[in-house]
Amino acid sequence: MDRRELFGFLSSSVKGEERNTQETIIRPPYYNDMSDFDKECRNCDGKCATLCQEQIIIISEDKTPRLTFSKSGCTYCDDCAIACKPNVLQVQNKRVIDAGIRINESTCMSWCGVMCFSCKDPCLENAIDFQAMFMPTINQEKCTSCGFCISRCPSLAIDTLALI
Numbered sequence: 001m002d003r004r005e006l007f008g009f010l011s012s013s014v015k016g017e018e019r020n021t022q023e024t025i026i027r028p029p030y031y032n033d034m035s036d037f038d039k040e041c042r043n044c045d046g047k048c049a050t051l052c053q054e055q056i057i058i059i060s061e062d063k064t065p066r067l068t069f070s071k072s073g074c075t076y077c078d079d080c081a082i083a084c085k086p087n088v089l090q091v092q093n094k095r096v097i098d099a100g101i102r103i104n105e106s107t108c109m110s111w112c113g114v115m116c117f118s119c120k121d122p123c124l125e126n127a128i129d130f131q132a133m134f135m136p137t138i139n140q141e142k143c144t145s146c147g148f149c150i151s152r153c154p155s156l157a158i159d160t161l162a163l164i
Helices: 003-014 035-043 047-051 079-083 148-152
Strands: 057-059 065-067 099-103 128-131 135-138 158-162
Antiparallel strands (some): 057 065, 128 135
């Protein structure tokens, strides 16, 4: 168990909460038609996942790519789109990741009065605002849903919410 898992377990145990185990499927940000994943990716070798610099693309059991932000975030480097031979992912279709980022105030260390800026520091878009030093909020107008804040949160208080 790493430090992040330990803090998440402890904070949810203390508050008597159960972690939501239902996983949101988030696709790489270079597609045009969501149905292409089911049609085209099933016969692919998953090169998009092997070339991802941040190693956040994983190939699901149904052979479609999805993003996981447990260890890092998306830099929008275009490598997955360039590697995609079935052209499901294409650089010209680059978009903001279709997910919302949210902070669970009851498990966030800052919201509980502990000075923590773990989410703010890696945010490339400066999309996390702190109110009164202890209350981080996501500025949805600036947020690109890259996921870097998720992987850095020691109490697992930040997660995604599918938008589509």
